[in-house]
Amino acid sequence: MTWRYVVRRLLQVLPAVASILVVTFAIVHAAPGDPVVAVAGENGDKAYYDFMRAKFGLDRPLPAQFLTYSTDVLRGDLGVSYVQGERVSTLIAERVPATLLLMGTALVASTLGGIVLGALAARRPFGPFDLTVSTVALIGYALPVFWMAQLAMLTIAFRTGWFPIQGMTTARATYAGLAHWADVGRHLALPALVLAASEIALVTRIARTGILTEMRQDYVRVAESKGLSASGALVHHALRNALLPIVTVVGSRIGFLFSGAVLVETVFGWPGLGRLVLSAAQTRDHPVLLGMVLLVAFSLVLSNLLTDLLYARVDPRIRYR
Amino acid sequence: MSIPASATADLPLAAEAPAAADALAPARWRTAARRFLRHPAGLVGLVLVAVVAGAALLADVIAPSDPFRTVAGPLQAPSRAHLMGTDNLGRDMLGAVVHGARTSMVVVLGVAVLSSVVGLAVGVVAGYRGGWVDDVLMRITELFQAIPRFFLVLLIVALFGAGVDHLIYVLALTSWPTLARVTRSETLSLRDREYVDAARSIGATDRRIVIRHIVPNVLPTALVVIALTGSRVILLEASLSFLGLGDPSVMSWGYLVANAQRFLRVAWWMSVFPGLAIAIAVLGINLMSDALNDVLAGPSNRASRRRGRRSRNR
Numbered sequence: 001m002t003w004r005y006v007v008r009r010l011l012q013v014l015p016a017v018a019s020i021l022v023v024t025f026a027i028v029h030a031a032p033g034d035p036v037v038a039v040a041g042e043n044g045d046k047a048y049y050d051f052m053r054a055k056f057g058l059d060r061p062l063p064a065q066f067l068t069y070s071t072d073v074l075r076g077d078l079g080v081s082y083v084q085g086e087r088v089s090t091l092i093a094e095r096v097p098a099t100l101l102l103m104g105t106a107l108v109a110s111t112l113g114g115i116v117l118g119a120l121a122a123r124r125p126f127g128p129f130d131l132t133v134s135t136v137a138l139i140g141y142a143l144p145v146f147w148m149a150q151l152a153m154l155t156i157a158f159r160t161g162w163f164p165i166q167g168m169t170t171a172r173a174t175y176a177g178l179a180h181w182a183d184v185g186r187h188l189a190l191p192a193l194v195l196a197a198s199e200i201a202l203v204t205r206i207a208r209t210g211i212l213t214e215m216r217q218d219y220v221r222v223a224e225s226k227g228l229s230a231s232g233a234l235v236h237h238a239l240r241n242a243l244l245p246i247v248t249v250v251g252s253r254i255g256f257l258f259s260g261a262v263l264v265e266t267v268f269g270w271p272g273l274g275r276l277v278l279s280a281a282q283t284r285d286h287p288v289l290l291g292m293v294l295l296v297a298f299s300l301v302l303s304n305l306l307t308d309l310l311y312a313r314v315d316p317r318i319r320y321r
Numbered sequence: 322m323s324i325p326a327s328a329t330a331d332l333p334l335a336a337e338a339p340a341a342a343d344a345l346a347p348a349r350w351r352t353a354a355r356r357f358l359r360h361p362a363g364l365v366g367l368v369l370v371a372v373v374a375g376a377a378l379l380a381d382v383i384a385p386s387d388p389f390r391t392v393a394g395p396l397q398a399p400s401r402a403h404l405m406g407t408d409n410l411g412r413d414m415l416g417a418v419v420h421g422a423r424t425s426m427v428v429v430l431g432v433a434v435l436s437s438v439v440g441l442a443v444g445v446v447a448g449y450r451g452g453w454v455d456d457v458l459m460r461i462t463e464l465f466q467a468i469p470r471f472f473l474v475l476l477i478v479a480l481f482g483a484g485v486d487h488l489i490y491v492l493a494l495t496s497w498p499t500l501a502r503v504t505r506s507e508t509l510s511l512r513d514r515e516y517v518d519a520a521r522s523i524g525a526t527d528r529r530i531v532i533r534h535i536v537p538n539v540l541p542t543a544l545v546v547i548a549l550t551g552s553r554v555i556l557l558e559a560s561l562s563f564l565g566l567g568d569p570s571v572m573s574w575g576y577l578v579a580n581a582q583r584f585l586r587v588a589w590w591m592s593v594f595p596g597l598a599i600a601i602a603v604l605g606i607n608l609m610s611d612a613l614n615d616v617l618a619g620p621s622n623r624a625s626r627r628r629g630r631r632s633r634n635r
Binding site for chain 2: 015016019020022023024027028031032138139141142143144146147150151153154158255258259262263266267277278280281282284285286289290292293296297300
């Protein structure tokens with residue numbers, strides 16, 4: 001990894017951040033309705049509206065307003081929720097840990113599961129196992145994640161009674177230490193499983209294709225000609241190189257994981273960003289939704305940056321394009 | 322040295338003519354259609370989509386009364402009178418699901434038409450003109466791709482209001498960039514083909530070249546992308562109405578699944594049937610797009626895609 005690559009890659013963050021700021025600013029400004037009337041009510045006189053407009057800086061030219069908006073956003077000031085009257089940044093920050101726990105678990109589970117399934121499928125391409133996996137994946141792509149969550153409740157939770165179906169902890173229970181985390185784990189299992197299931201098809205496909213490509217490479221043939229078994233060559237040689245593309249897509253998967261987590265959380269009553277988004281959507285609480293857009297967009301920029309740098313660190317062939 | 326007109330008529334030009342007319346010729350589309358119907362995935366996909374489209378078209382025949390009207394007792398299990406049961410307000414689930422199909426199909430068709438027009442236009446112009454036009458158009462395209470679609474759509478719908486018309490505009494606004502990028506790279510690879518040069522050398526205008534030679538050859542690849550956009554749009558619309566941001570005046574599948582949430586323990590049918598409808602529609606379109614990809618990417622196209630990739634790597 002050369003410094004030149006790192007610097008170039010860091011510079012690419014700037015246009016991405018600028019795009020996010022421009023698009024969100026433009027959308028909020030193009031929206032119908034006068035924000036001053038929304039805040040001050042219908043019955044104010046003109047002088048009062050002018051006063052309010054000046055107070056919120058809405059009388060200033062658009063570029064100046066954009067500058068204020070950008071510095072506010074970059075400082076982490078996302079405004080105040082219309083409905084809850086609290087700072088959006090506080091509302092979001094309170095709920096991020098629960099969502100990150102869910103997303104992180106699903107990310108790890110779907111990545112590991114996808115690699116295992118992909119490797120098993122690649123052992124005999126177009127064999128019975130491979131065909132089953134790709135058929136299930138095809139169906140999996142078509143199921144909306146919120147419905148998958150309800151199906152999991154209907155088929156697993158209600159039938160077995162093993163999994164709690166709402167929230168993150170048992171109400172009124174006073175677990176501490178390990179017992180507390182075991183309780184959280186029991187609540188986490190099903191939502192994480194559903195979210196992972198919605199992601200696993202993609203990882204499986206990338207792993208399978210990657211392994212099949214690597215298995216055709218000369219170095220694998222050399223390993224095999226030296227007497228290594230096919231599965232030995234797969235595990236010890238092909239898999240390591242096939243893992244690289246899986247790492248690169250993690251960055252772009254973050255966006256899907258966020259939207260998937262939001263939808264799954266609303267079904268399982270998981271106390272993360274999902275319920276915040278649900279209530280904000282139903283009350284048309286724009287500042288909260290804008291905050292979510294910014295949070296996810298910036299997370300995406302950051303995770304893409306990190307995966308690219310990680311990739312360059314692992315694979316010395318990467319320089320710059 | 323001047324070449325007699327009659328010589329050019331027979332030479333390379335004539336040899337290239339079939340390739341140029343290739344995409345336009347009904348024969349090629351007929352062959353593709355025949356192969357599509359023999360393609361197992363294509364056939365299954367077509368049947369699934371036909372079921373959903375048929376339900377949407379015949380919604381008023383299958384369920385003549387207003388889907389929001391109470392017709393029976395609440396939470397009745399599926400029976401002969403109500404094949405999919407009734408919901409918590411005693412509304413017929415079958416009627417709700419087929420009217421939901423209508424909403425879904427209207428949104429998908431609207432988005433497909435709008436985003437295809439914009440995506441194709443932007444992609445063809447950017448790829449064909451090149452230079453600063455290309456740069457500007459591609460920067461605008463990237464602008465729209467900088468933000469994750471789901472949350473962007475949530476914000477826009479919350480700000481601008483949720484009607485079916487709004488939904489179509491918003492989803493189209495966030496759908497065209499993929500098509501524009503694919504169309505642009507296809508156009509780039511077609512722009513310098515021999516038959517386009519040949520057409521130019523006999524004095525064809527840019528407009529004629531684009532309409533007769535570029536667009537028809539971009540279309541096969543574009544169709545695959547448009548189909549995939551369609552299935553994404555169904556899922557997005559369902560997710561929006563699941564969160565309560567759909568059009569409240571029409572039935573929609575996402576709303577039905579959300580409504581089932583509180584009654585999951587007592588009325589599985591409220592969740593299972595609308596969810597199944599979404600799955601069937603999405604699976605059908607995905608299968609069709611897979612088959613289209615296999616059928617339409619003929620030898621000439623595959624070669625062009627390889628060429629396109631090489632030029633991008635450079």
